[in-house]
Amino acid sequence: MVVLASTPAVDHIPLLRSPVPGDYFSGMPVVDLSSPGAPRAIADACERFGFFKLVNHGVPADTMDRLESEAVRFFSLPQADKDRSGPAYPFGYGSKRIGLNGDMGWLEYLLLAVDSASLSGACAVPSCALFRAALNEYIAAVRKVAVRVMEAMAEGLGIAAVDALSGMVTAEGSDQVFRVNHYPPCHALQGLGCSATGFGEHTDPQLISVLRSNGTSGLQIALQDGQWVSVPSDRDAFFVNVGDSLQVLTNGRFKSVKHRVVANSLKSRVSMIYFGGPAMTQRIAPLPQLLGAGEQSLYKDFTWGEYKKAAYNSRLGDNRLAQSHR
Ligand SMILES: C=C1C[C@]23C[C@@]1(O)CC[C@H]2[C@@]12CC[C@H](O)[C@@](C)(C(=O)O1)[C@H]2[C@@H]3C(=O)O
Ligand SMILES: O=C(O)CCC(=O)C(=O)O
Numbered sequence: 031m032v033v034l035a036s037t038p039a040v041d042h043i044p045l046l047r048s049p050v051p052g053d054y055f056s057g058m059p060v061v062d063l064s065s066p067g068a069p070r071a072i073a074d075a076c077e078r079f080g081f082f083k084l085v086n087h088g089v090p091a092d093t094m095d096r097l098e099s100e101a102v103r104f105f106s107l108p109q110a111d112k113d114r115s116g117p118a119y120p121f122g123y124g125s126k127r128i129g130l131n132g133d134m135g136w137l138e139y140l141l142l143a144v145d146s147a148s149l150s151g152a153c154a155v156p157s158c159a160l161f162r163a164a165l166n167e168y169i170a171a172v173r174k175v176a177v178r179v180m181e182a183m184a185e186g187l188g189i190a191a192v193d194a195l196s197g198m199v200t201a202e203g204s205d206q207v208f209r210v211n212h213y214p215p216c217h218a219l220q221g222l223g224c225s226a227t228g229f230g231e232h233t234d235p236q237l238i239s240v241l242r243s244n245g246t247s248g249l250q251i252a253l254q255d256g257q258w259v260s261v262p263s264d265r266d267a268f269f270v271n272v273g274d275s276l277q278v279l280t281n282g283r284f285k286s287v288k289h290r291v292v293a294n295s296l297k298s299r300v301s302m303i304y305f306g307g308p309a310m311t312q313r314i315a316p317l318p319q320l321l322g323a324g325e326q327s328l329y330k331d332f333t334w335g336e337y338k339k340a341a342y343n344s345r346l347g348d349n350r351l352a353q354s355h356r
């Protein structure tokens with residue numbers, strides 16, 4: 031209590047019960063992307079959890095490590111230098127404020143626009159050439175992984191057209207975003223049994239999110255019964271989650287997973303996430319191949335542009351898909 035009163039830095043950041051060892055997710059689906067069983071395993075994980083760990087993805091450790099060190103270097107700059115790369119909206123550096131509707135978290139981040147397979151030319155940040163090069167190399171690689179995973183999803187769903195889903199992120203004008211998050215250690219709450227919220231609970235609005243983090247845990251997902259479980263970190267793996275738009279395209283078969291990040295009291299967490307979204311004009315409605323005889327869409331019809339606008343006008347934790355239910 032005393033600590034909270036004397037640490038204004040954590041004021042306005044919601045608190046969460048600190049994770050305990052028993053909270054770890056023991057049933058985590060682990061998919062080997064190089065295995066012939068990957069399509070079925072991916073579809074199964076997306077149906078049960080909307081989330082899985084991906085190994086043997088083919089992205090060199092160097093590509094991931096280079097971006098991580100450049101990100102650490104950027105976040106170590108004096109605050110005034112980082113603020114020159116802000117504000118975060120539409121793209122740039124942000125600290126503690128998430129979105130424009132009052133959400134707060136114990137983090138700082140860069141939100142970046144992606145064109146095709148690299149940073150958008152119009153994206154002013156980051157100005158450092160080494161950081162930009164590391165970002166471009168990583169984005170090209172992670173995007174290929176996202177495409178392979180979406181191809182496997184289509185196959186796992188029994189859809190004949192291999193690009194039925196992946197084609198939406200490779201299409202001209204697809205809306206892809208890249209985010210680098212830094213959660214500094216929150217020393218003030220150490221030993222108090224509670225932790226600062228790093229990134230509050232939410233679902234991702236896009237089709238797919240592909241996340242890589244350093245060795246610091248903090249990510250949690252909600253299971254279908256509402257229980258929160260901690261995801262053990264693995265710096266060599268990717269963690270893939272289904273977004274709202276993919277839930278709709280599969281008429282609810284794949285689940286858009288609710289997730290959040292709990293800040294660590296001792297260690298920094300650095301995560302980098304590729305969000306694959308379709309073009310603004312893309313209609314988001316169940317794929318006809320997935321609708322059984324007489325099966326109706328569970329959702330109202332909308333375009334990605336309409337859904338994104340509504341999402342960005344909502345609070346982080348709002349159940350956006352519930353409002354799109356018929
Ligand atoms: C509070 C918000 C932040 C967010 C836009 C929103 O209004 C609701 C969705 C949030 C989210 C979650 C996934 C991604 O991190 C993100 C970039 C996105 O596309 O939707 C964020 C948005 C954000 O940080 O601007
Ligand atoms: O930083 C993380 O580990 C997850 C963050 C997240 O869910 C997001 O940026 O949408």
Ligand SMILES: [Fe+2]
Binds near residue numbers: 232233234239289
């Ligand atoms: Fe997220």
